[in-house]
Structure formats: C-alpha cells, structure tokens
Amino acid sequence: MEEKNNNVDKEFDEFLDNELNDKLETSIDELEKRKIDNKRIKKIDQSKKRATIESVFDERTVFQLNKILVNGPLERIEGIISSGKEANVYLAYDQNGFEVAVKIYKIDSNTSRWMRNYIIGDPRFKKIPSNVSKIIYLWASKEFKNLKRAYKVGLSVPKPIFIKSNILLMEYIGFESIPAPILKDIKKPKDPINLFNEILDFIKILYQNAKLVHGDLSEFNILYHNQKPVVIDISQAVSIQHPKAEVYLVRDIKNIFKFFEKFGIGLPDPKKFYYEVTNPRN
Numbered sequence: 675m676e677e678k679n680n681n682v683d684k685e686f687d688e689f690l691d692n693e694l695n696d697k698l699e700t701s702i703d704e705l706e707k708r709k710i711d712n713k714r715i716k717k718i719d720q721s722k723k724r725a726t727i728e729s730v731f732d733e734r735t736v737f738q739l740n741k742i743l744v745n746g747p748l749e750r751i752e753g754i755i756s757s758g759k760e761a762n763v764y765l766a767y768d769q770n771g772f773e774v775a776v777k778i779y780k781i782d783s784n785t786s787r788w789m790r791n792y793i794i795g796d797p798r799f800k801k802i803p804s805n806v807s808k809i810i811y812l813w814a815s816k817e818f819k820n821l822k823r824a825y826k827v828g829l830s831v832p833k834p835i836f837i838k839s840n841i842l843l844m845e846y847i848g849f850e851s852i853p854a855p856i857l858k859d860i861k862k863p864k865d866p867i868n869l870f871n872e873i874l875d876f877i878k879i880l881y882q883n884a885k886l887v888h889g890d891l892s893e894f895n896i897l898y899h900n901q902k903p904v905v906i907d908i909s910q911a912v913s914i915q916h917p918k919a920e921v922y923l924v925r926d927i928k929n930i931f932k933f934f935e936k937f938g939i940g941l942p943d944p945k946k947f948y949y950e951v952t953n954p955r956n
Contacts, residue, residue: 732781734807738839739778747836747843751776755853760785760813760909765851766843773846774835779814781807781840789813792889792910795917807840814840817909820886824911827883829876830904847897847904854899857933864901866937873903873930877923878951886911887919891926893933924948 742748751766761779768774786809793799793812798819803809814837821834821844833845847854863869873896880886888911895907912919931944 735778735781735840738841742836742838742841742843748774748776752851758907760789765846765853773848773850775832775844775846777814777817777842777844779810779840779842781810786810786813789910791918792816792912792916796913797915798913810840813909814842816911818842820908820911823884823886824880824905824908827879829879829884830872830902831908832904832906847899847906854897854904856894857896857898857903858893860898863898863937866934867939869898869901869903870930870934870939870941873905874947876903876905877926877930880911881914881923881951882954885914887914887916887923888926889922892929920952923951927951 739751743750747768749767749769749771751764753765755763755765755775757763759780760782761777764776764778766774766776783806786806789809790802793802793809793816799812799816803812818834818837821831824831825833832847834842835845836843857863873891877888877891880888886908888905888908890907890910891905895905897904897906912922916922927944927948931941934941
C-alpha cells in the first residue's frame with residue numbers, strides 16, 4: 675500500500691510541478707444557430723453524395739445496418755457528427771422521428787491492437803478473441819455495457835439504446851440537428867467552477883458506484899449541453915479491479931485539472947481528490 679501511495683504521490687507531484695461561442699447560454703442565439711445549421715446541412719449533403727455509409731465499413735457492417743434500417747429501430751441516417759480512429763458517429767432518426775446517435779466501429783486491425791490493453795485484465799472479460807472482427811464487436815459491446823452501468827447510477831452519459839455487432843445506438847445529445855459541442859471548443863463556460871465540480875463528481879460516482887474508471891477522460895470527450903457536462907466515449911472504461919485502473923484514474927484526474935487551470939479558478943489538491951475517490955469514508 676505504501677509503495678502504491680508513493681507512486682500516486684509521484685504522479686501528482688510531477689503533474690503539479692511541471693467560437694463554439696461566448697454566447698452559448700441555455701439556448702443558442704438564433705443567428706448562430708442558423709449559421710451552424712447551414713454547416714450541418716452542407717455536411718448532410720456531402721454525406722449523401724458519398725453515400726450514407728463510407729467505404730471504410732465492410733460488407734458485414736453494411737448488411738447489419740441495412741437490417742436495422744429495414745426492421746428498426748432506425749428510420750434513416752443523416753450526416754456524420756464525428757470521425758475518430760475507432761469509430762464514426764452519425765446523426766440518425768428512429769421510427770418515431772426522434773434523433774439518435776449511431777456509432778459504427780471500424781473493423782481495423784490497428785485499432786484492435788490497442789483495444790486489448792483495456793480488455794485484458796478486466797475481470798468482466800474472461801475470454802479474449804483473436805479475430806479482429808470479434809475484438810471490435812466485443813469493444814462495441816463493452817461500451818454499451820459501460821454506458822448502461824454509468825446510466826444506471828444516474829451519471830450524465832448518453833442513454834444506450836441498442837447494440838448489434840459493431841453498431842451502437844444511443845441517445846443523441848444536441849439541439850435538433852445541431853450536435854452539442856465538445857468541452858474543448860467552449861472558450862468561456864458560464865460557470866466553470868460548477869462545471870469542474872460536476873466532472874469531479876462524475877469521476878467519483880463512476881468509480882464508487884459504477885465500479886469503473888473512464889480511462890480517457892478529457893475535454894475532447896465531454897459534451898457541453900445546456901451548460902452541463904455529458905461524458906461520451908466510454909468504450910475504454912475498465913473495471914476498478916483492472917491492474918491499470920489506478921493509473922488510468924490518475925491520468926483522468928490530471929487531464930481535467932490541467933484543462934480547468936486556464937480558467938483561473940481555485941482548484942483543490944488533485945492528490946487529495948484521488949484519495950477521496952479511491953478511499954471513500956464509510
């Protein structure tokens with residue numbers, strides 16, 4: 675225990691030593707909304723010209739997606755919301771006409787390699803497949819299960835809706851066709867102190883109640899919606915019993931403290947917060 679504490683102390687000591695728009699309020703200014711919506715329309719048009727699903731997806735993915743479009747719960751897919759190394763996220767509509775987010779994980783041998791670091795050692799996964807496609811399917815299922823765990827304990831994450839192979843449907847976060855911005859793009863959040871504290875509460879509740887560590891938490895995967903944080907990209911989250919769980923936890927805390935330093939607000943001791951998370955009072 676003493677050795678573990680010394681390692682944590684060292685991590686934090688090293689850490690300590692070393693538009694969307696200023697007017698983003700409860701609702702978006704109408705002029706800005708029109709400007710953003712025009713960009714969204716252009717993206718949708720470009721997406722349709724390229725076809726709804728890009729060529730990076732294999733035939734099995736297209737086949738499964740067509741089944742979901744024919745049999746439900748999806749009605750149609752519109753423009754792309756974001757593109758990442760592991761997946762693309764699309765704006766779609768369900769059979770009741772409501773917006774949903776569709777995350778389609780790329781069948782890629784390169785991404786499947788680093789995914790193993792977050793799977794091996796997690797007691798929830800006893801058998802790790804060697805097949806690339808099966809690794810990706812397991813990864814998609816992992817995010818679905820992580821979202822369910824976090825959502826169940828009341829945390830602010832997109833509600834998981836449906837999972838099939840490498841296709842995940844979840845709650846869409848945004849205003850109609852305009853997706854919520856990521857925290858990185860918010861230069862002046864209305865109440866940075868409250869925002870910071872809400873993210874710290876997320877880390878603590880995720881660890882203590884959902885028994886998970888996000889593992890990649892930063893301003894790049896927190897949405898800013900109605901002046902509140904909504905955490906996304908939780909596929910890599912690991913059980914607190916994972917051998918690297920505390921390493922990932924320290925990294926999450928460091929990332930959040932580093933981002934909020936620039937707002938000039940008083941921040942607590944990150945080391946003290948770490949111990950509040952991992953050693954809750956009875």
